[in-house]
Amino acid sequence: MMGPVLAACLLIILSTAWISQANEALCKKDGGVCSCNNNKNSVDCSSKRLTAIPSNIPVDTDRLVLQGNKLSSLPNTAFHNLNKLTFLDLGYNQLQTLPASVFDQLVTLEMLRVNDNQLESLPRGIFDKLTKITYLDLEGNELQRLPDGLFDKLTQLETLYLRDNQLRRVPEGAFDSLSSLSKLELYNNPWDCSCNDILYLSKWIREKEGTVNGIESATCVDNKAVLDITEKDAASDCVSPNTTTAIPTSTTTPASVIYDDIHEIKVPQENFQKFLGYQEPDHLPTQPQCLMSISGYLGLMMSLMLTSAAILYVFHFLKKA
Incomplete structure (x- = not known):
């Protein structure tokens, strides 16, 4: 009866090895593209030309670096299994939007970098679950407004x-809950100091001057310091940056003119390529990613073959018994 026992042990060992390989396939030592420090639960996937977040990041990862890639969007569940993260770096990518619930599971996160992307707005409540965060970097985007x-x-x-966004104002009370804040950088934004909505920010800066570093450098589009703005300066009502001008209806264009101009409409080459399903080479898998896929496939096939052999071995001895 020792034969089947040994075979069963072998089966368990092989299964454990296969699971371990699946969990660590993203690391360089296993043919992956990322650098992993298992002792510190750290995964560094920076500057790997990634267009998607690796799906096999270990669940006990504490530090995850994804900066310098080509991420243009994130799925809602991008980090849902990584509830032990304390540091997340998404800087220097091509993110244009963020899902409202993308950070909801990161309840232990302390530092978040989303700097130098292409964000024009943020969803309401996107940071509500990050109650332990101490550092937040949103600089170098194209933010035009902040939600209440x-x-x-x-x-x-x-x-x-x-800093380095397109903010013209902040909502009333935007910073009132930041009782632990010691540094806030606001410069290189086109603050509209003719609009009376700027009065909240101006008053807040004056009150926090000397206790919060960096706020004095905020300047209006005319280079006047925001903290010096008075009610007389900011007498105008605010106009939302999203306000559009209605199209005049007093004049119409003859249909014949529209028809004659159709043949002159030029479709940009990139749009035509997208219509045909063409993808730029930058969006295709890189060589390390291909190697990772091949390595993972071969490892899986080998594990399945060994597992099958072990099962047959067990049945063989059970039949004899």
Whole structure:
């Protein structure tokens, strides 16, 4: 009866090895593209030309670096299994939007970088679950506005970067809940100091001057300091940056003119390529990614063959018994 026992042990060992390989296939030592430090639960996937987040990041990862890739979007569940993360770096990608619930599972996160992307807006409540965060970097985007209550839950936040965006104003009370804030950078934004909505920010800066670093450098589009703005300066009502001008209806274009111009419409080459399903080479798998896929496939096939052999071995001895 020792034969079947040994075979069963072999089966367990092989299964464990296969699971371990599946969990670590993203690491360089296993043919992956990322650098992994298992002792520190750290995964570094920076500057790997990735267009998607690897799906096999270990669940006990504490530090994840994805900066310098080609990520243009994130799925809602991108980080849902990584509830032990304390550091996440998404800087220097091509993110244009963020799903409202993408960070909801990161309840232990302390540092988040989403700097130098292409974000024009943020969903309401996107940071509400990050109650332990102390560092948030949103600089170098194209943010035109901030939703109401964006920072209301971030009572432990100490450092906030909003510089190098397209902000003209912030909502009333935007920073009131940031009781732990010690640094806030606001410069290189086109603050509209003719609009009376700027008065909240101006008053807040004056009140926090000397206790929150970096806020004094915020300047209006005419280079006047925001903290010096008075009610007289900001007398105009605000106009939303999303306001559009109605199309005049007093004049119409003859249909014949429209028809004659159709043949002159030129379709951009990139749009025509997208219509045909063409993809730029940058979006195709890179050589390390292909090697990772091949390595994983071969490892899986080998594990299945060995597992099948072990099962047949067990049945053989059971039949004899």
